[in-house]
Amino acid sequence: MSSASVPENGKRPPSLSSMPPEVATNIFCQLPSFPDVFALSRVCHRLRELWLMNVNSIYKEIAPRSIPCNTAARCFLVVHDGLSLESPMAAKDVVRMVRNADVVEKAILQFEREIISRVKTDGLSLEGFYEAGAHKHPPTLTRTERTRFIRSYYLIWSLMRLDPSKWEPRLQAMTSQELYYLREMANLTQSIGREEDVPPPMFPDQPPDSFHSINQGRSEKRIALEEKIWEQVQRNSRRSFDRDAQDTSIYAKHEGFLCFVVMWDHWQPSLKDIVCHQSVSTIRLNPEVVSQYLRNDSLDE
Secondary structure, three states: OOHHHOOOOOOOOOOHHHOOHHHHHHHHHHOOOHHHHHHHHOOOHHHHHHHHHOHHHHHHHHHHHHOOOHHHHHHHHHHHHOOOOOOOOOHHHHHHHHHHHHHHHHHHHHHHHHOHHHOOOOOOOOOOOOOOOOOOOOOOOOHHHHHHHHHHHHHHHHHHOOOHHHHHHHHHOOOHHHHHHHHHHOOOOOOOOOOOOOOOOOOOOOOOOOHHHHHHOOOHHHHHHHHHHHHHHHHHHHHHHOOOOOOHHHHHHHHOEOOEOOOOHHHHHHHHHHHHOOOOOOOOOOHHHHHHHOOOHHHOO
C-alpha cells in the first residue's frame, strides 16, 4: 500500500460498513435517489441489513426528491395491496414504487414527443402561464402539468387494474376536475401501465399520434372506462347545476391537440369555469363547491 493511502497517524479511516448504525443510516438518508440506496445496500451484508431495518425512515427522507408525486405513487401501491398509507413500508414496496415511477416517466416522454410539440394556442394570451414572451407551449410539460399528468396517470392505471364493477365508487369519490383530467388520460396514444393489452392499429402506416391510432390503440376496457368517467361527469353536472357537462375536447383543435386540452396550464381557468358553469374569475367559490368539484391544487407535490 502506498504511503499516500495511509494517514500520518497510521490509522485507517473507518469504512462505511464499520460505522455506527445511526451514522450509516444517516448516510443512506442523504443519498439523492433510491437507485443509489439499492447500490449502497449491495456493498456488504451489514449495509443491506441496515437498509432492510430502516426502510421507513430512509423512504421518508428520499421519496420526496426521488419519486415524483410520491403520495400518489404510494396510494397506487396500497390500493392494490389492501393496505393503508400508514402501513409500514418493506424494501420490496420501495422497489415496486421505483419501477412504477419509471413507467410513468416513460409515459411522459412519449406524451411529450407525440403531443406537446403540436399543441396549439390560437389567439390565447399565454402571459403568466409560461416564460415571458412565450407564444406557444414549451416543448415539455411544465412542473404543474407534470404533476397533473403523474397524478392522473396513477389514477387511471389503478382503475385499469380493477374489475369494472369496482369503478363507480372510485369515480364518485373524485372531483369533476379530476374526472376531466382522467378522461383525457384515457385517450393517451400509448398503453397504460404494464398490463394493458392494446390491439394493433387498424391502419399501421398512420403516425402514432393520428386520429386512427388514438381510437385503435386502446383496449376495450379503456374505452369502457372513458365512457364511465364521462357518465360520472354528467351526473355531477346534472345533479348540482341542472345542466349537461361541457365536452372540452371541442376546444382542443385550436387550444390543444387532438383531444388534449385540460392538462395545459393555460387552460386551467377555462376548465374551472366549465366545471362550475360559471366564471371563477368573478366570484368567490364557497368551500363546498371547491371540495365537490375542484381539486385542491395546494396538494400538488
